[in-house]
Amino acid sequence: MALLTFLFFLCVSLFLHKPTTAETCSTSCRGGGPEVKFPFGLNADGNRNDHCSYPGFGLSCSNRTGELVLNLPESGEFLVRHIDYETQHIWINYPDICLPKRFLQSFNLSGTPFDSKFSYIVTFFNCSASEVARIGLRPIPCLSNQNYSVVASQTDFSLDSTSNNLRSRCHPIRTVTIPFVWYDWWSGVRLEWYNPDCRSCVERRGDCRFKNSTSQAIGCFNLPSQAGRLPKSARYGIIIGIGIPGILCLIGLALFVGSRVRTYGRRRNLPSIEFSTSVSLSPAVIIRGLDGPTIESYPKTKLGDSGRLPKANDNTCPICLSEYQPRETLRTIPKCSHYFHANCIDEWLKVNASCPLCRNSPGGSAAITPTISSSSSSSSSSLLSP
Secondary structure: OHHHHHHHHHHHHHHHOOOHHHHHOOOOOOOOOOOOOOOOEEOOOOOOOOOOOOOOOEEEEOOOOOOEEEEEOOOEEEEEEEEEOOOOEEEEEOOOOOHHHHHHHOOOOOOOOEEOOOEEEEEEEEEEHHHHHHHOOOOOHHHOOOOEEEEEEEOOOOOOHHHHHHHHHOEEEEEEEEEOEOOOOOOOEEEEEOOOOOHHHHHOOOEEEEOOOOOOOEEEEOOHHHOOOOOHHHHHHHHHHHHHHHHHHHHHHHHHHHHHHHHHHHHHHOHHHHHHHHOOOOOOOEEOOOOHHHHHOOOEEEOOOOOOOOOOOOOEOOOOOOEOOOOOEEEEOOOOOOEEEHHHHHHHHHHOOOOOOOOOOOOOOOEEOOOOOOOOHHHHHHHHOO
């Protein structure tokens, strides 16, 4: 039993144990930011041997602020504001919150796994503050001061009156191509990636990661439908640790129920035994009648002409209740002082070997005292019958 218990807890521990790779991959920076999951990883140089991140998806924590940072080889470091793993989009911004300044210097996505479906050709202009106010444009705060204002305009709209006014009244600084912007076009950029493609796995609430440590092939693990599946060895351990004790319990229960059913059946088949052993009856005495020769041996008396017995107050037969007549024959029972008509007492003694009045048993009678048997239902019922 101790071995079965050990195997059971071993299987449970294997089921609850997480992969080693998931335990060693950091998921956040001390300065906050979005959760870091595959294909990203806290690996600034994008090392191919790192099992936490796909090549080119290395992130790092800023030494100055502790925030999550993405390093684009041709454009420098950017703060990571949000990551949508289901749509595979990432939102980034320049550390000093002045993304247009980065666009003016250099912004290039070549050599990175990121792209943008939408891009714009934008020209930056240096204008006087009064001119910008007159035209009604919004200056870029982080590039402007009290003496001049920097504005931007899409050069595709060359026929637009505002663009023509800028070209005639302001000094063009630089024309650049920028990706899709987030909210205000200088406040953040949304990029996307296509490889590796983990969207289907994320939608199914699985874990996307490398299949093994020797290739860049990815797989989807820990899907909800597979979360409860265990290796064969673990399943066999559970069967041994839980199944066998369960079967033994069922066998024991079946034996117990069977014994109770058999006991109940025996009790139903023996109702007279239960009655005779549970009810205490007083012993009964059965006296049988006397035979003819015994009766004839009892003394007789013949009445005289008066028809009366000497020294008797009552001159009536106790059995037939008729008066004695002269010259009638009477009989008395030994050890008894009562007289009866001979024919009356003879019939009485044939079925009752005792005096009808005093119940004394004469000599020669046989008294039978039966015992009560618990093995026969008829003996119990005969003792109760009148």
